[in-house]
Amino acid sequence: MRLTQTPFFNVFFLLLLPLCLTSCQYKQSPHQTDLGNLYAIKRTPEEKDILFKKYEADVIKIQQLSNTESNQVYIDSILNYLRYTGREKEFFALTDIATRDAKKQHDQSRLAQIFEKKAVFYHDNQQLDSVYHYYLKAEQLYKKANDSLALAENRYYQARLLYEAGLDKESEVKLYQALKLLSNNLDNPIFIEANQLKAFYLTHYDEHTAALNILLEIYQSLKKDEGKYKVLPYDTYNIAMANLLGNIGMNYHDLENYEEAERYALIGLEYYAKSPHFVQVYAHLNRTYYLALYEQKKDNKTIERLVESYHIYTELNHYFYAIDISMVISTVYLEQGHKQLALEWLENAYDLAEKHNFYSYKREILERLLTDHKDAHTAQLVQELITVNRFLETVQKETLESFAKIEYNTLVLEQENDTxxxxxxxxxxxxxxxxxxxxxxxxxxxxxxxxxxxxxxxxxxxxxxxxxxxxxxxxxxxxxxxxxxxxxxxxxxxxxxxxxxxxxxxxxxxxxxxxxxxxxxxxxxxxxxxxxxxxxxxxxxxQSIFQNKSFENLVTELVQKQSNKNKTKFTLVQTPNLCLEHLSTVQKVNIYQIIQEAFQNVNKHAQASLCQLKIALEDDTIVLSIEDNGKGIKYSAHRGIGLENMKERAQLIGAQLKIKSDIGKGTTVLLYLPNL
Structure with missing residues (x-):
């Protein structure tokens, strides 16, 4: 036997290949649009408590699981609900488990989704800097995974966050990046919501007609899915349509087309009635509908309806909209000649803006006070307006710098991690x-x-x-x-x-x-x-030449002498009372040689653990079989000399030799000798 010489670099290529494959490939969980985050519905404290109690047993069960990796879908589904409960301890206990499993499995997509769940949790608690930090971390992972849809959704969330923070230009950059990635997915829910945000930008630039056209195009697109619900499931579809119709109504109101504003708001209320799960949407539609009726002088209870929406916003801790509707109520009171009530609601809006750090609204309210209520401490208001303007500029600058610093630190941290x-x-x-x-x-x-x-x-x-x-x-x-x-x-x-x-x-x-x-x-x-x-x-x-030693004894000794490196066990089985002494010397010698050659083949090639020699009498024919459980014979055009010799010896004594073999199942040599 000669040892094969393998080139050194080939050996190491084979050794390093598995390591390279495992190091260069990441598991990628399938991406699904996060509809809960997309529609960002606020919940009241009571609703949060009810939601937590519903899944509290699942939280305890997950923390007691011995194998959390096989329960990925279950854990992620509970996290989707837990992020809206405000329960920090329980939420982060589960995210720690999910993060550990995702890192262990090298699942970059799942890790990014966990970061986004953390962002939603912080968003619900108005910790915007933490929200932006986790969105950026998720963005880096989606880039590595080359998941364009997930990346587009992530950038839309960043754009929405920057819009809320008053950083309109930065928000627009992120939004158009998302729309570019979604250019081939026009039916995607993210594309629909991103275009609504685009319409809000146009509204701020007083381009109400262009904004309305975008919203109407989205409405026609969503109408095609009604009854099919391929783009959005039934309940989410109704909420999305209700919210969209409310925005269309507001744009018609801004264009002073109050009849259309009323019509679209009313259609929106009909969609909300089909899935009345989130009162925030109802508050929007209620505001739009009754303002349209007020402008047409069709309703004398406008204030009561608007106050109803105000209470919904405050109960949801949605102070952005609470401030806005307080200013609207003030305007209606002022138009009705109730100047004192108008002043009270404007001051209420100011108090909310000051308490919750909405400096843009604070400046706008001060301007309204100076314009509509000139006799109310004018000098003091002017000085406060100047202070607010300066402070607002400082806050915007600090916010921008803070977000930029977060983005920079996140990128640096990712680069350091990669290094x-x-x-x-x-x-x-x-x-x-x-x-x-x-x-x-x-x-x-x-x-x-x-x-x-x-x-x-x-x-x-x-x-x-x-x-x-x-x-x-x-x-x-x-x-x-x-x-x-x-x-x-x-x-x-x-x-x-x-x-x-x-x-x-x-x-x-x-x-x-x-x-x-x-x-x-x-x-x-x-x-x-x-x-x-x-x-x-x-x-x-x-008398036979085997007088001193019988043929049976000679064969027995031959079986007992066999040994090889595979430690094959050789056995002899002979039919009782079968005597072979009547065979001629030529027959005995040739039979002996055939058995010996078969044993040599087993020792050399078979790699067997068992080999049995069986001698029997079947229908006046002596049958000898040598059977092993080795690797079998691979037949080829060129047969071995040993096999040919065995056949020649069989022909010499008038016997028939057969060889049966299956690869991996062993070989059987059969010798048929007429018992004359």
Missing amino acids: LKQRIYFVYIGAFIVIGTLIFLLVFIRLRNKNKDLEHSNSEKSKNEQIMNLLIENNTIENVTILKERNRIAKDLHDGIINSIFTLRFNTQLLQIADNNLKSMLVDELVQLENKVRDISHAFSQ
């Missing part, structure tokens, strides 16, 4: 190469030693086979010589002594003697001597 991962990766590769080299050397030395041992074993085996063949050959020559010698002695006894005794007996019978009894006795003695010599002659001529 650290690369260093760790190269350390792993270096260690792997060193370990691989040691393993290669150990395997090489071991194979080389095994190669020498195998060559020595083959040499010993070859010598043993030569000795065995010489012994068999010597035994055969000895037996043939003995047979010839016995045949010669038998012939000499038959042709010489027996003929002489016969002649002596015949002549004795012709003798004329007085004592006939003596004569008869002599003749009988001669007859007995003649028969005895004849028996000896026949015995010499017919």
Whole structure:
């Protein structure tokens, strides 16, 4: 056996390939639009408590799970609800579990989704800097995963956040990045909501007609999905339509088309009635509808309806809209001539803006106070307006700098993480190469030693086979010589002594003697001597060369002598009372050689654990089978010399030889010899 020489770099390529594959590929969880975050519906404290109690048992169950990796879908679904409950301890306990599993599985997409869930939690608590931080972290992971839809959704959320923070220009940049990524997905819910945000920008620029056209296009697009609900599920579809129709109504109101504003708001209320789950949407529609009726002088309870929406906003802690509707109520009171009530609602709006840091609204309210209520501490208001303007500029600058710093730090942190991962990766590769080299050397030395041992074993085996063949050959020559010698002695006894005794007996019978009894006795003695010599002659001529050692014993010894490196167990099974001594010497010798050759093939090639020699009698035919459970024979055009010799020996004694073999299932050699 010769050890194959494998090029060193090929070996290391094979060793490093699995490491490269596992290091360069990340698992990617399937992306689904986060409809809960997309429509950002606020909940009252009571609703949050009810939601937490509904899933409290699931939170405890997840924390007690021994195998959380196999429960990914279950854990993520509970997190989707828990992020709206305001329960910080429970929420972050579950996100820690999910984060650990995502990192362990190298699931970058899931990790990004967990970051976005954290952003939603902080958004619900108005911690905008933390919201932006986690959106940026998720954005970096979506870039690595090359998930364009997830990236577009993430950038839309960033744009919406920056819009809320008053950073309109920065928000527009993010929004148009999202729309560009969604250019081939016009039916995607993100594309629909992103265009509504685009319409809000146009409204701020007093481009109400352009904003309205965008909203109407979205409405027609969504109408096509009604009844099919492929873009949005039923309940979400109704909420989305209700919200969209409310925005369309507000744009018609801004364009002083109050009849259309009333019509679209009323249609929106009909959609809300189908899925009345979120009162925030109702508050929007209620505001739009009754303002349209007020402008048409169709309703005298406008204030009551607007106050109803105000209370909904305050209960939801949605102070942005609460301030806005307080200013609207103030305007209606002022138009009705109730100047004191108008002032009270404007001051209420100012108090909310000051308490919750809405500085843009604070400036607008001060301007309204100076314009509509000139007699209310004008000098003090002017000074406060100047202070607010300066402060607002400072806050906007600080907010912009804070968001920019968060973005910069996030990017730097990601770059540092990537650098650290690369260093760790190269350390792993270096260690792997060193370990691989040691393993290669150990395997090489071991194979080389095994190669020498195998060559020595083959040499010993070859010598043993030569000795065995010489012994068999010597035994055969000895037996043939003995047979010839016995045949010669038998012939000499038959042709010489027996003929002489016969002649002596015949002549004795012709003798004329007085004592006939003596004569008869002599003749009988001669007859007995003649028969005895004849028996000896026949015995010499017919006795087998295996007189000193039976054929069965010789075969048994052959089975017992077998051994090989695979530690094959050789056994002999013979039908009881089956005697083979009647076979001729030529038959015995050739049968012995066939069995020996079959055993040699098992020892050399079969790699078997069991080999059985079976001798049986079937329908006046002696059947010998040598069966092993080795790897089988792969047939080819060129057969081995051993197999050909076995067939020639079978033909020489009038027997039939068959060989059956299946790859991986072993080989059976069958010899059929007529029992004549």
